[in-house]
Amino acid sequence: MPSAERASLTYAFDAYCAWCYGFGPTLRSFAEANAHRIRLGVLSAGLYTGARTLPIAAYPHLSAERDTVTRLTGVTFGTGYDRAVSRGTTVLDSAAAAAGLAALRDQPGISELDAAEAMQREWFVDGRSLSDAEVYRDIAGELGLDADAVTAAYSAPSGRVKARADFRALRRLRVLSYPTLLLDTPQGADRMGDAGSTAASLTSALDQRLTTFLPLATPLPQALTHNLPSQGDPS
Template sequence: MKLVYVFDAYCGWSHAFSGTLEEVVARHRDLPVEVVSGGLFTGQRRVPIREFGFIKGANAQITERTGARFGGAFDALLADGSFVMDSEAAARGLIALRQAAPERAAELAVAMQQAFFHDGLSLSDAKTYRTIADAFGLDSDAVVGAFKTSAADADFALAARLGVSSFPTLIAMRGNDAFVLARGHATAEQIEQRLAALG
């Protein structure tokens, strides 16, 4: 069995799920975790962040429900309103990091969300991935090179094939059978119960 975590690096609810993901991974070191990017902000949704007027209220709700925090640098980005979230670029960043350290994909996904939601860094900027790679002791030149040349299509196609349309979604895969453990917010305890039920 393995876990498949489908998230979008620009999704506030995915950011809120980071603590749960880290706890589940820590409890199940024997379970491989594959991290897949969804395409939340692609095509016509690649517009300045001010166009998404609901984000500030949604983030307040996320903090209230989950305790997840948003940093001052991110709040400044939101207040300015001109930043464009591009899930295709973020997916390429995940691919680049994942190639460098596949066994640390979950940690790297969390680090990407920290970079954006705490530090206000762009996930379209190669420098962001150099910073993350350096922090994890990875080959930052290789990561930046892969970020520039990767394609997100396979990740988006896999998310669609798994039937994932909302983020985050955590799935247990046994052979070709997929079992949804979480869609949106869930606690580590809830996921434990669902995993236990699978035997």
């Protein structure tokens, strides 16, 4: 399928969402298997925003959630994450993380999925705060990006503007839980998968939908924009 005819998908995720981290290997397998016929964009959700922007100690359920995600998805959490949870001082701020994703996403040639995965490794493996500009400098180096451009974009006020735009976009799309994978169609966004999906089930869902919908060549506009509910997929 020529590039111009690739189906456009939108992945709704939050960098601090353990269920999104657990869904990562499934989404990666699906994306690689279907790389010839899809284009994948990533929008940030607002799991920890406003009054929920608190130190991790305010969320004691996260330790149990970690075990459940590992049991159901097979992903492993790093010792850095375990230390961060034990200390309890890291402030979970999804707006800062969304600004970081926006800074990475805006760089030429970037894979948005690569950027999202790199951010989640920084938190769920190494336990580094996604409010730290140095995290994005290191991710830029890992992904072969201009580190100065990334950190400047993260620190600029426009980064938070783009973060809020992502939140509003998912709200308008009525995304009520995450991770969620959407197929962008002329009739609107069609929910295709979530944390319970497998790579095979996602491919099957794509096959079915491509016989029904004419895929869009470009992602849904990021100017559509939200303030998502405060829960990821339940454990």
